[in-house]
Amino acid sequence: MKKVFVSVLACAFLMVLSQNACYYDNEVEQYGVVSCDTVGISFSQDVLPIINANCISCHVQGGVQSSSPLTNYDQIKGFSNEIENRVNGIGGIMPPSGPMSECNQSKIEAWVRAGAPNN
Ligand code: HEC
Secondary structure (H helix, E strand, O other): OHHHHHHHHHHHHHHHHHHHHHHHHHHHHHHOHHHOOOOOOOHHHHHHHHHHHHOOOOOOOOOOOOOOOOOOHHHHHHOHHHHHHHHOOOOOOOOOOOOOOHHHHHHHHHHHHOOOOOO
């Protein structure tokens, strides 16, 4: 009985693993993220310039969305999970004019998933 349980668990685990692999393959095919380098994403070199170019016009004191300013590391880290969702359109796409490039989305995602480091 115990053996059956263990193999059911192992099977479920393998299914999860292979699904992830499929998801990744699909993403590469769909979005062409192959040419987008998301290894070792840096807050100051990658994330901040993206936010400055695409978000800060509204997310700043005096802007239309001054209640969630995104002007420095602490503010951006504070909203990081929400930012990851929003750039992917979950809860409403940001910027409101339409999604950023797939590469910019992937970079934001990679940074948030790395724990939103101040690097
Ligand atoms: C044209 C103005 C504008 C731009 C540009 C813009 N936003 Fe927004 N953002 C808003 C407005 C207005 C809201 C509030 C309405 C809503 O939640 O959809 C908002 C809400 C948000 C929220 C939720 C804030 C909260 O208090 O929960 C996040 C996170 C966010 N935006 C991130 C971003 C990011 C990241 C970018 C750039 C990729 C961006 N926004 C670009 C106007 C903008």
